[in-house]
Amino acid sequence: MEELKKEEEKSLNFLEEIIEADLNSGKHKTILTRFPPEPNGYLHIGHSKSICINFGLAKKYGGKTNLRFDDTNPVTEDTEYVESIKQDIRWLGFEWANEFYASDYFPQLYEFALKLIRQGDAYVDDSTSEEIAALKGTPTEPGKNSPYRDRTPQENEDLFVRMKNGEFAEGSRTLRAKIDMASPNMIMRDPLLYRIKFAHHHRTGDKWCIYPMYDFAHGQSDSIEKITHSICTLEFIPHRELYDWCIEKLGIYPSKQYEFARLNINYTVMSKRKLLQLVNEKHVSGWDDPRMPTISGMRRRGYTPKAIRDFAERIGVARRENLIDIGLLEFFVREDLNKTALRRMVVFDPLKIVITNYPEGQTEQLAGENNPEEENSGTRNIPFSREIYVEREDYMENPPKKFFRLGIGKQVRLKHAYIITCNEAIKDANGNVTELHCTYIPESRSGSDTSGLKVQGTLHWVNIADAVPVKVLEYDRLFKVENPASEEGDFKDYINENSLHVIPTAYAEPAIKDAKADERFQFLRKGYFCLDTTSSSEKLVFNKTVGLKDTWAKEQKK
Ligand code: ATP
Numbered sequence: 001m002e003e004l005k006k007e008e009e010k011s012l013n014f015l016e017e018i019i020e021a022d023l024n025s026g027k028h029k030t031i032l033t034r035f036p037p038e039p040n041g042y043l044h045i046g047h048s049k050s051i052c053i054n055f056g057l058a059k060k061y062g063g064k065t066n067l068r069f070d071d072t073n074p075v076t077e078d079t080e081y082v083e084s085i086k087q088d089i090r091w092l093g094f095e096w097a098n099e100f101y102a103s104d105y106f107p108q109l110y111e112f113a114l115k116l117i118r119q120g121d122a123y124v125d126d127s128t129s130e131e132i133a134a135l136k137g138t139p140t141e142p143g144k145n146s147p148y149r150d151r152t153p154q155e156n157e158d159l160f161v162r163m164k165n166g167e168f169a170e171g172s173r174t175l176r177a178k179i180d181m182a183s184p185n186m187i188m189r190d191p192l193l194y195r196i197k198f199a200h201h202h203r204t205g206d207k208w209c210i211y212p213m214y215d216f217a218h219g220q221s222d223s224i225e226k227i228t229h230s231i232c233t234l235e236f237i238p239h240r241e242l243y244d245w246c247i248e249k250l251g252i253y254p255s256k257q258y259e260f261a262r263l264n265i266n267y268t269v270m271s272k273r274k275l276l277q278l279v280n281e282k283h284v285s286g287w288d289d290p291r292m293p294t295i296s297g298m299r300r301r302g303y304t305p306k307a308i309r310d311f312a313e314r315i316g317v318a319r320r321e322n323l324i325d326i327g328l329l330e331f332f333v334r335e336d337l338n339k340t341a342l343r344r345m346v347v348f349d350p351l352k353i354v355i356t357n358y359p360e361g362q363t364e365q366l367a368g369e370n371n372p373e374e375e376n377s378g379t380r381n382i383p384f385s386r387e388i389y390v391e392r393e394d395y396m397e398n399p400p401k402k403f404f405r406l407g408i409g410k411q412v413r414l415k416h417a418y419i420i421t422c423n424e425a426i427k428d429a430n431g432n433v434t435e436l437h438c439t440y441i442p443e444s445r446s447g448s449d450t451s452g453l454k455v456q457g458t459l460h461w462v463n464i465a466d467a468v469p470v471k472v473l474e475y476d477r478l479f480k481v482e483n484p485a486s487e488e489g490d491f492k493d494y495i496n497e498n499s500l501h502v503i504p505t506a507y508a509e510p511a512i513k514d515a516k517a518d519e520r521f522q523f524l525r526k527g528y529f530c531l532d533t534t535s536s537s538e539k540l541v542f543n544k545t546v547g548l549k550d551t552w553a554k555e556q557k558k
């Protein structure tokens with residue numbers, strides 16, 4: 001195991017190799033990366049991979065990372081999203097060197113466009129988008145030149161300035177790069193650089209009515225900030241040629257683009273556009289619904305930043321796309337929570353037990369460790385008396401041999417308390433068990449057990465007199481199929497209608513009353529839980545973060 005670890009430490013991923021080579025050759029003294037979200041939605045777990053890579057590489061090599069809002073599309077962007085993105089990055093544990101907005105570069109980008117026009121490298125096209133598409137060609141056939149392609153630089157400049165001044169209608173003209181309509185790379189066939197849009201921008205207001213396209217904003221923004229390594233996802237590979245072309249024609253700082261595979265996870269969708277539909281059409285309660293693959297949803301559900309970072313580290317950077325099992329992320333959530341979660345006992349479906357030989361009117365305080373994984377976590381008091389609840393499913397009328405729980409004549413240990421023997425089941429007129437009568441063995445108290453008895457089952461329980469009623473929300477996958485986006489028809493046809501399970505009243509031990517929003521709990525034998533944002537002191541509401549079962553580790557052993 002140790003050797004394996006050393007081996008892992010030695011091998012660099014392809015981005016680290018590139019960076020180390022650049023630092024060793026003296027090409028760069030230090031590195032500067034950026035995370036460039038478009039503020040048109042909340043961040044999802046896919047973005048966290050990009051965040052961990054960009055911030056992680058800078059951290060590892062003593063460089064810095066800029067946060068740049070790629071806000072060049074006025075229609076879909078919003079300040080609410082800007083704030084949520086900042087909150088999510090900080091929560092993940094990263095801090096940016098500078099906060100920039102691509103929209104701050106609009107004046108500079110406009111100057112760049114004028115430069116291309118004057119050099120004869122860009123022209124104003126009066127074609128409609130249909131006309132442009134019709135001349136584009138196909139991957140196997142070259143396109144045809146636009147009839148406006150040979151305008152003089154003076155004419156182009158005049159038209160472009162007038163585009164900016166709002167003299168022309170939306171869609172009537174565009175600015176295009178003059179490259180090569182026969183290029184095998186379709187993106188190089190005179191790509192659009194600017195379009196007219198009379199839209200209000202969340203930062204620049206109504207100042208601009210022309211907006212740069214992604215390809216004319218992104219690379220130039222990188223260059224303005226002197227980003228050394230511009231790391232993006234694989235779908236931008238064909239854009240790299242244009243990225244380099246713009247930088248070369250403008251003679252600006254030569255940022256370089258590198259691509260890695262997007263993160264895809266099964267049983268969910270990972271596109272802001274699709275997630276927005278789920279929110280708008282009320283399939284979920286909001287962007288932070290605990291079933292959402294958003295950072296805010298995962299935070300609300302109880303996932304930890306460390307678990308997400310460890311997950312990102314484990315999946316690493318690859319250059320081939322694949323679908324990662326959500327079980328892997330859950331594995332890291334469990335790993336982290338097991339070390340930090342406070343242990344509490346909560347009964348979800350109560351069955352009353354009367355301990356017939358325990359003195360009436362007596363209550364004793366037992367001690368339960370808060371977290372056996374952490375030495376200094378202390379203990380909490382757990383009251384014990386004659387009447388307690390156990391889980392209904394922990395009793396069986398005719399139990400099979402291996403049922404190490406309750407049945408007539410069987411013995412179990414009550415966690416942190418005593419061994420009890422089940423003597424009698426009391427039933428109502430319909431034959432349903434309403435309570436069990438048991439006896440306890442006074443010498444078997446946990447921590448000072450002198451009974452000499454050995455029992456195989458240990459049950460969680462709560463003392464009825466001071467049990468705290470709480471509400472519990474359990475979640476299942478949001479989709480019924482592994483890859484809803486790739487299925488036939490609409491991805492929403494595959495929504496799992498039973499992904500939320502509400503337990504209106506579960507019964508918790510009294511220590512639960514001190515629960516705080518940032519604390520995590522393990523409800524014994526149930527899983528990991530945290531307070532939901534809808535929780536109040538009158539009614540505590542818990543989200544189930546993840547169950548205890550570790551299907552992923554089992555899968556690995558196969
Ligand atoms: P979406 O399709 O969800 O809207 P996007 O790529 O349009 O995603 P941006 O806000 O433009 O979202 O992304 C910011 C950064 O995060 C980009 O560098 C992008 O490549 C990266 N990113 C987005 N989705 C993923 C993903 N699933 N895996 C890894 N990186 C991603």
Ligand code: MG
Binds near residue numbers: 038
């Ligand atoms: Mg995008």
